[in-house]
Amino acid sequence: MSDLKFEIRAETSDDQELIENLHARAFGPGRFTRTAYRLREGVSPVTSLCHTGWLDGALVASIRLTRVKIENSVGLLLGPIVVDPEFASQGFGLKLVNEAVEASCKDGFSWIILVGDAPYYEKAGFEKAAPGTIKFPGPVDPDRVMVLALQEGGLTGVEGLLSPVRDE
Numbered sequence: 398m399s400d401l402k403f404e405i406r407a408e409t410s411d412d413q414e415l416i417e418n419l420h421a422r423a424f425g426p427g428r429f430t431r432t433a434y435r436l437r438e439g440v441s442p443v444t445s446l447c448h449t450g451w452l453d454g455a456l457v458a459s460i461r462l463t464r465v466k467i468e469n470s471v472g473l474l475l476g477p478i479v480v481d482p483e484f485a486s487q488g489f490g491l492k493l494v495n496e497a498v499e500a501s502c503k504d505g506f507s508w509i510i511l512v513g514d515a516p517y518y519e520k521a522g523f524e525k526a527a528p529g530t531i532k533f534p535g536p537v538d539p540d541r542v543m544v545l546a547l548q549e550g551g552l553t554g555v556e557g558l559l560s561p562v563r564d565e
């Protein structure tokens with residue numbers, strides 16, 4: 398367990414290289430072929446919602462969110478989230494998820510979707526999407542599709558094909 402204080406900051410343009418290095422270490426080259434990666438391709442993350450985690454002046458964690466839509470409903474795709482393996486299982490990942498959820502809610506978004514391990518994201522209030530309701534534009538294990546409504550009724554009637562919201 399680290400005695401250092403974990404500090405969450407808004408992501409800045411200076412962090413890009415450090416974050417990319419962390420992604421390369423945690424995900425490896427396979428990350429470029431994932432459906433979630435392809436959905437984010439050519440789309441800028443929502444800067445105000447992206448955060449970094451720091452320990453003693455070192456960037457050790459990052460979370461990003463990207464605008465997506467399901468048919469006509471605009472929401473957010475959470476990811477990638479990454480914590481330096483050296484500092485795993487100290488609660489930093491969940492702190493980042495909770496921060497991102499709070500910021501997204503404040504910004505007025507209605508829902509967040511992600512592809513990930515249910516037992517982990519359930520800790521942050523996500524639940525498995527009802528089978529067959531959301532289609533991805535590529536292969537995704539349906540058992541790993543998790544959603545969170547940020548406003549009351551935020552996911553009501555939200556069904557269909559997930560697609561990126563490209564930068565204007």
Ligand SMILES: CC(C)(COP(=O)(O)OP(=O)(O)OC[C@H]1O[C@@H](n2cnc3c(N)ncnc32)[C@H](O)[C@@H]1OP(=O)(O)O)[C@@H](O)C(=O)NCCC(=O)NCCS
Pocket residue numbers: 423424476477478479480481484485486487488489490491492512513514516517
């Ligand atoms: C997944 C990841 C972000 C978790 O970050 P972390 O800081 O290690 O996680 P936390 O410390 O917040 O975890 C809190 C709890 O969740 C558990 N947990 C962590 N990863 C889990 C997983 N994949 N499935 C289920 N539980 C998990 C921890 O054991 C811990 O449990 P505890 O509170 O009972 O001890 C981190 O392991 C990581 O960067 N992995 C590689 C990249 C990746 O797979 N990212 C997710 C897909 S984009």
